[in-house]
Amino acid sequence: MSELLRRYGATLSGLFVLLTAFWLLVLVILPYIYLFENSFRPYLPITEVGGPKDVYSLDNYLTFFRSSIHIKVFFSTIVYSSVVTVLCFCIAYPLAYYLSKVAKNAIVPSLFLLLMIPLWVSEILRSFAWFIILAFKGPLNYGLLGLGIISDPIRWLSGFRGIIIGFVYTYVLFMLFPLYNAIQSLDTNQIEAAQDLGSPWWRTHWRVILPHAKPGIASGSVMVFMLSAGSILVPTLLASTTSRWFTEIIQQWMFESQDWNTGSAYAFLLLLLCTVFVSVVMRIFRVRLSDIAK
Amino acid sequence: MKGSVELDGVSADFGNFRAVDKVTVSIKPGEFFSFLGPSGCGKTTILRMISGFVTPSEGSVRIGGQDVRNIRPNKRPTVLIFQNLALFPLMPVWENIAFGLEVRGVGKAARRAKAEELLKLVDLPGAADKAITQLSGGQKQRVAIARALAVEPAVMLLDEPLSALDLKLRQHMRAELRAIQKRTNVTFIYITHDQGEALAMSDRVAVMSQGRLQQVAVPQDIYNRPANGFVASFVGENNIFAGTIESRSGGSALFKTGSGTFKASLGPGINGATPVKLYVRPEQTRLLEAPPQGTNSIPVTVADVAFEGNFINIHVENGEGHHFTVETRNDGTARVPLRGSTMSMAFDPEHAIVLADESGIQGRSA
Numbered sequence: 001m002s003e004l005l006r007r008y009g010a011t012l013s014g015l016f017v018l019l020t021a022f023w024l025l026v027l028v029i030l031p032y033i034y035l036f037e038n039s040f041r042p043y044l045p046i047t048e049v050g051g052p053k054d055v056y057s058l059d060n061y062l063t064f065f066r067s068s069i070h071i072k073v074f075f076s077t078i079v080y081s082s083v084v085t086v087l088c089f090c091i092a093y094p095l096a097y098y099l100s101k102v103a104k105n106a107i108v109p110s111l112f113l114l115l116m117i118p119l120w121v122s123e124i125l126r127s128f129a130w131f132i133i134l135a136f137k138g139p140l141n142y143g144l145l146g147l148g149i150i151s152d153p154i155r156w157l158s159g160f161r162g163i164i165i166g167f168v169y170t171y172v173l174f175m176l177f178p179l180y181n182a183i184q185s186l187d188t189n190q191i192e193a194a195q196d197l198g199s200p201w202w203r204t205h206w207r208v209i210l211p212h213a214k215p216g217i218a219s220g221s222v223m224v225f226m227l228s229a230g231s232i233l234v235p236t237l238l239a240s241t242t243s244r245w246f247t248e249i250i251q252q253w254m255f256e257s258q259d260w261n262t263g264s265a266y267a268f269l270l271l272l273l274c275t276v277f278v279s280v281v282m283r284i285f286r287v288r289l290s291d292i293a294k
Numbered sequence: 295m296k297g298s299v300e301l302d303g304v305s306a307d308f309g310n311f312r313a314v315d316k317v318t319v320s321i322k323p324g325e326f327f328s329f330l331g332p333s334g335c336g337k338t339t340i341l342r343m344i345s346g347f348v349t350p351s352e353g354s355v356r357i358g359g360q361d362v363r364n365i366r367p368n369k370r371p372t373v374l375i376f377q378n379l380a381l382f383p384l385m386p387v388w389e390n391i392a393f394g395l396e397v398r399g400v401g402k403a404a405r406r407a408k409a410e411e412l413l414k415l416v417d418l419p420g421a422a423d424k425a426i427t428q429l430s431g432g433q434k435q436r437v438a439i440a441r442a443l444a445v446e447p448a449v450m451l452l453d454e455p456l457s458a459l460d461l462k463l464r465q466h467m468r469a470e471l472r473a474i475q476k477r478t479n480v481t482f483i484y485i486t487h488d489q490g491e492a493l494a495m496s497d498r499v500a501v502m503s504q505g506r507l508q509q510v511a512v513p514q515d516i517y518n519r520p521a522n523g524f525v526a527s528f529v530g531e532n533n534i535f536a537g538t539i540e541s542r543s544g545g546s547a548l549f550k551t552g553s554g555t556f557k558a559s560l561g562p563g564i565n566g567a568t569p570v571k572l573y574v575r576p577e578q579t580r581l582l583e584a585p586p587q588g589t590n591s592i593p594v595t596v597a598d599v600a601f602e603g604n605f606i607n608i609h610v611e612n613g614e615g616h617h618f619t620v621e622t623r624n625d626g627t628a629r630v631p632l633r634g635s636t637m638s639m640a641f642d643p644e645h646a647i648v649l650a651d652e653s654g655i656q657g658r659s660a
Contacts, residue, residue: 189380192347195368197394197445205394211384 030081039264060265070249074270075244078277080160081228084167088175089217091168096179096216097209097262101188115173123170127237130166133158162238163245167228174217174227175220182216183209215291222278229274246270296358296371297323297448297481299344304353305505306339313339313461315505316353321483323448325474328484330492330516331502338377340502341451344483358629368397371448375455379438381426387413387437388422394445407603412440416474431652432463439474442460449481456491457593465635468495492531495516521562522650524571533579533641537565537574539648549648556590557643564648571651576621578645581608581631582638591640594618596631606630610639637643 004013016176037077040056048054099108118126133140143155156162186209194204210217235245250270253263280282282289299321302452308316314336321327329337342348343355344507346367355362372542373394390395390406391412400408406422413419416436421429429437435455442450452458452471456464472495475482486492492499493513500510509521520526527534537551542560555610558572584593594610597617604630608620620639622628631637 145646187378187380188380190382192367193374193376193380194370194382194393195366196345196374197441198368198397199393200368200397203397207385208382208394234297 004052009294034267035264037262038261039268041261043231043259043261060262061269061294063262064266064269070246070266071243073249074246074273075271076160076244077229078274080164081167082242083160084171084228085166085175085225087168088162088172088195089221090198091172092220093177093217094187095207095215095264096176096183096213100180100184101191102136103185108147110253119173124237126170127166127234129236130169132161136167142259158240158242159239160240161241162240164234166238170234171227172223176218176225178234179213179224180216180218181224183214186212214285214287218282218285218287218291226274230270297574298356298358299449299481299483300356300359300546301344302354302356304343304355304538306336306342306343306348307351314343314350317502317505317507318353319500319507319510321481323481324479326472326482326484326495326497328396328486328492328496328499329502329558330486330489330499330529333487335502337502338453339505341374341453341483341485344449345372345451346370347374348415351368363372372451373442373445373447373449375379375438375442375452375453377453377455379434379455381434381438381441383426385426387418387424387426387429388424388428391440391444393441395424399444402497405626412444415443416440431459432467435459435467436470439471443474443478443480447480449483450475452482452484454486454488457486457488457492461637464491471495491530496600501528503528519562520573520649520652521660523573526647526649531576531619531621533574534574535574535616537572539570539572546643547648549646552614553592554590556641556646557619558590558646559644560650561647561649564650568650570648572646573649574641574646576607576619577605577623579618579639579641580622581610581620582640586640589640590646591638594637596633597638598631601630610637612627612639 004016007013008016015192039060039178040058042057042059043053044051044053064074103111132138135154136155137142138156140156141150144150156165190208190212191204194208195201196242199207230247232245232247232251233244235248239245239248246266247270250266251268252264253259257263301317301319304314304317317336317340318557330339331337339348343350344357346362346365349363357371372532382393387391387408387564388409391409392400394409395405397427410419410422413421416439418433418436418440421433421437426434426437430488456467456471459467468491471482478637484492484495493516496513498510499513499516501516501521503524509525510515511519511521516525516529520529526532535549535556536550537549539560540550542548542554545562547558549556549570556572564570581594581596582591583622585593592612594612597611598609600609601624602606603624605624605648606622608622608631609617611617612618618639
């Protein structure tokens with residue numbers, strides 16, 4: 001703080017602190033508090049707001065537990081977010097290993113650039129592009145038919161397929177970067193030492209590289225999982241009639257029913273339940289929060 | 295034959311850079327063999343070619359008589375001890391040691407027993423369940439050696455494993471390593487830039503510079519009969535005189551320098567064409583009040599005296615401004631000359647050796 005004052009003087013330092021405080025308080029914390037408070041109040045006609053019926057209760061939260069459909073949607077959201085996380089790991093791990101330990105230093109920046117370029121396009125456009133690619137009479141089916149790999153076109157956008165493909169594509173880099181950093185920090189001598197002691201490649205990965213990369217795997221997984229479970233865009237664009245995502249229910253409460261109270265309660269429930277789920281998984285894999293922060 | 299290592303005209307190129315240049319050497323089973331040289335001389339690359347992490351660009355490597363060209367590192371009968379040891383920090387000590395056995399499908403109980411046994415061998419009993427981070431530098435060293443011995447290699451490759459230790463521990467580990475090597479009778483190939491280490495531990499030493507072997511010999515011969523000027527100046531100290539051979543007869547010669555003409559012995563492979571210099575070890579020189587009869591001497595002025603305890607280093611200079619060192623053993627009665635006094639530095643012809651001047655090639659860095 002004194003360093004800040006010395007560098008920029010009182011006026012500028014004050015401005016920085018004020019702007020940061022404004023952003024944090026007004027744009028982040030206050031809206032949350034507002035929604036949190038509302039989530040405990042009933043949805044009432046405007047004339048009755050503040051009246052005798054406007055009391056705090058857990059009713060909005062209990063609505064979720066009383067609806068078997070919503071519980072089912074919640075669990076499929078958890079299950080398919082997990083599937084997305086595992087798929088992202090399967091794709092990102094070999095790539096991260098290649099980038100950090102195999103590829104020559106000179107080409108790594110170019111490879112990263114190639115990976116980043118798709119990120120420059122907005123998520124909406126990317127998801128919509130997949131909508132076109134995966135369409136029943138779209139280019140993917142056309143190509144696969146043309147190559148003779150399949151004999152009948154596949155309904156890519158039925159069930160959760162479209163959502164999974166869209167999520168993996170959108171979030172795989174969030175898995176790649178922490179993994180890359182984790183593997184990068186492993187002393188290459190350790191890999192060579194394992195080989196030198198006779199270890200085949202898979203055991204070197206299992207016993208030396210994967211344990212070292214665990215914090216990276218954990219933080220990548222938490223990010224991909226939370227982003228997937230909380231995303232609304234990909235499910236809206238790539239969902240089918242049989243795939244409902246929990247965020248869509250929140251959106252329905254808020255924008256179709258105009259019931260912000262129940263919507264807020266659902267949003268906080270999603271956050272809470274996902275946090276519980278992630279904590280349990282972390283406990284199972286013996287990952288500590290401090291590992292992820294590294 | 296198990297445990298022998300033969301390098302036959304082996305070279306290694308990295309792009310345009312030739313790290314190792316046509317090295318041929320034959321290492322006997324059970325030998326303690328050192329590659330000695332300044333950093334960047336290619337000695338680590340040689341080690342990595344033997345262990346299989348670097349493929350020679352020409353020549354062949356044979357281990358136990360078998361050409362290992364197409365054998366991957368994990369299938370070679372060699373184990374490398376890395377300079378930074380490369381212990382696995384996430385495994386406890388015993389799992390580190392037993393890793394090679396785990397790979398070979400040995401059961402857990404047997405692995406544990408073998409690890410305990412090796413820990414006794416390297417004098418670290420009771421450390422089996424410790425974490426690697428709990429160990430001191432010397433203890434890590436021992437664990438690395440135990441981990442390597444666990445797979446019963448025919449050849450153990452050591453890449454400056456003592457360089458991270460402090461002086462006392464280093465000297466202790468030298469003796470320890472040597473003892474372990476004799477006990478296990480495994481071929482040790484040792485890489486170092488520390489001449490003391492190489493001379494003290496090895497059965498034979500190969501001195502390297504700029505990717506080339508300069509001399510392969512037993513330690514005494516490396517020191518007493520250096521093959522060329524590089525070996526002479528890299529191993530131990532020397533007083534060096536520039537000059538030319540005036541005349542030669544048999545193994546001796548008259549060597550003409552700016553400070554006078556000296557009687558000298560000819561080193562190996564000296565013909566008229568090679569540029570040469572005269573090398574005299576500081577401990578083979580002595581300071582006298584008056585010029586002696588029948589041996590070489592030059593008048594010098596005492597510039598500085600360094601009392602080292604067991605010996606005394608006297609730095610002198612002659613009229614042309616050349617600096618020399620005279621080393622005298624401290625037998626308790628040695629007189630220390632006064633700074634500024636004029637004396638004679640004397641040395642005998644058999645200890646003044648004319649060698650090919652290779653000191654120019656020393657300048658390349660890593």
